[in-house]
Amino acid sequence: MVGHTAILYRLCFMFFLLTVLSPEALLFAQEESFDTLLEEELAKGQVPGLIAAVVKDGAVLYMKGVGFADVKKKAPVTPTTQFMIGSVTKQFTAMATLMLVEEGLVDLDENVRTYLPELTPVYDAVTVRHLLTHTSGIKSDFKKRSTPPFFNESMINEDLYAALAETALEFAPGEAMRYSNTGFSLLYMIIESVSGESYSNFLTTRIFEPLEMTNTASRDKQNSEIEGLATGYVLPKKKFKPVGTVLRLGGGSLVSTIEDLVKWDAALKTEKLVSKATLEEAWTPFVLSDGKNANMGADPQGRYYQAGMGWFLGDENDRGLVHHSGGIDGFSSNIDRYLKEDLTVIVLCNIENITAVSLTASLAKAYFEQQ
Numbered sequence: 614m615v616g617h618t619a620i621l622y623r624l625c626f627m628f629f630l631l632t633v634l635s636p637e638a639l640l641f642a643q644e645e646s647f648d649t650l651l652e653e654e655l656a657k658g659q660v661p662g663l664i665a666a667v668v669k670d671g672a673v674l675y676m677k678g679v680g681f682a683d684v685k686k687k688a689p690v691t692p693t694t695q696f697m698i699g700s701v702t703k704q705f706t707a708m709a710t711l712m713l714v715e716e717g718l719v720d721l722d723e724n725v726r727t728y729l730p731e732l733t734p735v736y737d738a739v740t741v742r743h744l745l746t747h748t749s750g751i752k753s754d755f756k757k758r759s760t761p762p763f764f765n766e767s768m769i770n771e772d773l774y775a776a777l778a779e780t781a782l783e784f785a786p787g788e789a790m791r792y793s794n795t796g797f798s799l800l801y802m803i804i805e806s807v808s809g810e811s812y813s814n815f816l817t818t819r820i821f822e823p824l825e826m827t828n829t830a831s832r833d834k835q836n837s838e839i840e841g842l843a844t845g846y847v848l849p850k851k852k853f854k855p856v857g858t859v860l861r862l863g864g865g866s867l868v869s870t871i872e873d874l875v876k877w878d879a880a881l882k883t884e885k886l887v888s889k890a891t892l893e894e895a896w897t898p899f900v901l902s903d904g905k906n907a908n909m910g911a912d913p914q915g916r917y918y919q920a921g922m923g924w925f926l927g928d929e930n931d932r933g934l935v936h937h938s939g940g941i942d943g944f945s946s947n948i949d950r951y952l953k954e955d956l957t958v959i960v961l962c963n964i965e966n967i968t969a970v971s972l973t974a975s976l977a978k979a980y981f982e983q984q
Contacts, residue, residue: 646979647675650972655679660968661846661853662690664871667976668878668957674980676871682843682963684853695828695841695868696961697858698946699939702867704877706797707745707923709804709815711887711895714741718807721745728803731774738786741803744796745922746899748907750782753793759860762838764942766860767798790899790907790920794864801863812863824880826873831866839868843963845943853964858942865941871961874948878957881950895922896935896952912938913967914974938970945969949977956980 651665662680666673678690713719719728721742726732728741736751743749755768755776768776773795783791801812808815813831821829832839846853860866869877880886898906898919907920918925918936927934933952939945945962947969958976960969 643980643983644675646983647976648677650975650979651677651679654968654972658851659848659966660962660964662694662843663960663962663968663972664690664692664694665961665972665976666871666875666957666959667980668875668959669980670955671879671882673875675976676875678871684844684846690843690963692872693828693841693870694843694961695839695870696843696946696963697832697845697865697939697941697944698867698869698874698961699861699865699941699944699965700794701869701874701937701939701946701948702861702863702865703797703923704937704948705816705820705867706800706804706812706863707895708820708886709812710741710745710800711891711922712819713804713807715887715891719803725799725803728806729799731771733778735782736777739782740786741800742899742922743786744793744800745895746790746907746920747793747796747909748787748790748899748901748920749793749796750784750786750788750791751777751793751795751799752780752783753791753795755780755795755798756859762857763860764857767794767862767864769798769862770802773798773802785902787902789901790909792909794861797864798862804863816867820886821873823885824873824876826869826876829867829869829873829877831862832868833860833862833866841870842868843944846964847943848964848966856943858944861941865939871959874959874961875957878948878950878959882955896924896926897921898926912970914971916974940965940969947973949973951977954981 661684662682664678667675682688682690682694722740725739739749756765759766804812844855847856909918911917916927918927925936932954935950938947945965948959950957958973960973962969
């Protein structure tokens, strides 16, 4: 009861600040409301640790971690704590592909067998654009057993070629939209084939280093032990239990920090990596063969998204939402970018559940309600 009273008092105090005091006090009220949301989320006992950032007009309004990066050691979550970011990786794979497009080395509407000739002719109608927009018709996942710290891994190269040769398309390319991690494994392979570099080296030298994202890397078999990586957990019987993760190359293999993802967000407002026109094309819904926009359905908050290239696009209250979440064993993440408001909200967690998505939406809602 005391806890509910304290929260009510805090909300009344924030309302007072919002209605009668200075811009500095309003900022304090925003921070208080964000703190409350994080504390309430942690109090549910569904996540060991998390960190959030709210960025407005290029300035960090809020950045805070709560809970533990390692429960046993009671190591706190900090802005430099590394998390597996799951499918948020797809933003970076898409960006690397678009950089090669601008260099004239990849054509979005070229058949993927041009770059990966080992694929069988059944993939003749699949283009690079189809891979980027989850409209290829290729099965979502091909996995095989692995060893710690990865308990299974996405197939790649010869293994993937063999698996694809035995698998039919689920629908004609461009006819429908169905989420496909395999499509991003193929983009991983295209990046390596066309650039002549490893995926990890290409992203490091062309994206991470120029943006000074010093704590972001591709986690693979050669780079499996990450010193600053939070422990990922599951929650059986209401007790946090460490879990190994999957190795999902191209679609979920990156580790990053909240600080580095803020730098990533800032870069997307510039032309440091690709032109504004290319980004606008990436953030334009793919049109299916029936003339309708590719639609992935609704998230847990009931927000509907259409498929762009490496991003999903929403129209929540006409704010131009560009979004991607990431769920991978032991971790979850989410980035919501409201282009028309120049507002970005990022959440990272060390458990796979809907906390990152729901908390990101709650933080954005709290911000908009106070304007």
